[in-house]
Amino acid sequence: MPRADRLADPPAVPAELRSYLTELVRRSDAVCGSRLVSVFAVGSIALGDYRHGRSDVDVNVVVEPSLPDRAVRELADSLTDLPCPAAGLELVLYDADFAARPAGVAGFRLNLNTGPLLRYQVSFDSSESPAFWFVIDRAIGFQSGRLLFGRPVREVLAAPARADQLAAVLDSVRDQARDAGHMSDNRVLNGCRAVVFCRTGRWVAKYRAGQVISESEPDFGLIVGSALRSFERPRAEASDLPPDQVREFLNWVREVVEETVGRQCESADDVPDPS
Numbered sequence: 001m002p003r004a005d006r007l008a009d010p011p012a013v014p015a016e017l018r019s020y021l022t023e024l025v026r027r028s029d030a031v032c033g034s035r036l037v038s039v040f041a042v043g044s045i046a047l048g049d050y051r052h053g054r055s056d057v058d059v060n061v062v063v064e065p066s067l068p069d070r071a072v073r074e075l076a077d078s079l080t081d082l083p084c085p086a087a088g089l090e091l092v093l094y095d096a097d098f099a100a101r102p103a104g105v106a107g108f109r110l111n112l113n114t115g116p117l118l119r120y121q122v123s124f125d126s127s128e129s130p131a132f133w134f135v136i137d138r139a140i141g142f143q144s145g146r147l148l149f150g151r152p153v154r155e156v157l158a159a160p161a162r163a164d165q166l167a168a169v170l171d172s173v174r175d176q177a178r179d180a181g182h183m184s185d186n187r188v189l190n191g192c193r194a195v196v197f198c199r200t201g202r203w204v205a206k207y208r209a210g211q212v213i214s215e216s217e218p219d220f221g222l223i224v225g226s227a228l229r230s231f232e233r234p235r236a237e238a239s240d241l242p243p244d245q246v247r248e249f250l251n252w253v254r255e256v257v258e259e260t261v262g263r264q265c266e267s268a269d270d271v272p273d274p275s
Contacts, residue, residue: 004029004036008147013041014050017057020085025149027082028061031075035064037096038150038157042137046144049205050086053234056118057086059148060141062156063109065095069124072110076122080114087235088115092134099138099157104164106134117235132175135160135168140203162201166264169194170257177250184241188227191253198260207231223249 004026010018025039043058044050061075072093079091093110106126111134113121123129142159150156160168173194176187189206192213196204204212207228214224223245230239 004149008149012146013045013148014052016052016085017045017050020057020082021059021148023082024059024079024089024091027078028075029149031071031078032061032063032067035067035071036150037062037064038153038155039148040141040145040153040157041148042141042145043090044205046140046146047203047205047208048144049207051231052086053236054231055086056088056090056115057084058137059089059091060099060137060145060157061091061093061110062096062099062150063093065097067095072124076110076112079112080120080122084115086115088113088118090118092137096156102158102161102164104131104135104160104167106131108134130171130175132168132171135164136172136203139165139168143203163264166198166257166261169197170254170261173250173254173257177247177254179243183235183238184243184246185227185230185238188224188241188246188249189231191250192224192227194253195256198257220249220252 005022007013007018007022007025013021028039029036039059039061041058042060044055045058075093079089089112091110091112092108094108098107106129108126109124111121111123111129113119138157139160141153142157145153145157147153173191176190179187189210192209193204193206196209196212210224210228210231214221214228223241226239226241230241
């Protein structure tokens, strides 16, 4: 096992976060000890578009199932006390046996949101949370996760099935359409990423997805361009985009995703029954 006082590949993470992530790994090791299997970054760090002052730090931790519940709670307390230099920390802890399965459910033992611009949240019961963000994060982790400590990502993490990823994308789009406390630029760019995933099967950074959709869908160039410009600013300076245009765009995104899900279901129905 590598040493927990250094990152597996420091140049693979933004310079502004290296000392913070080193301390996060050290505290995880101090609490979990030999039961700590792997720590890796997902989200904007994994996709190569972390923006200081705008992005969260998204981290997955994988542990042996024998880690006691009291240790999970101790880890949540320890990382809450660690000042986050980014907009916030979104950390999810999974048991290794769950992480190794291509599951379509939330499945975490710990979901922790903390930091200067995030509403504090800690949960130890995955049944209380919608599954879609966790499924998407694990898909991004399998595709592009950046190892911070421990065993390589693809040795410990399975990718959710494509059908489960599409279902998660559809649920995420419906959630964004309800405007449940999301910033409008983020809602638009998440929609762009959903469409790019449906078309390519690949996860890309939200900003890059916005560029792709702005170029390929001129009818939505104005609203997507506004979202891109807003996304370039710190989170506290984000613009409020026209609600009607955001709603129209997300309705189109939902239609694209629903069509893709429908084709996926038809394709699955066409598979011969092996019996």
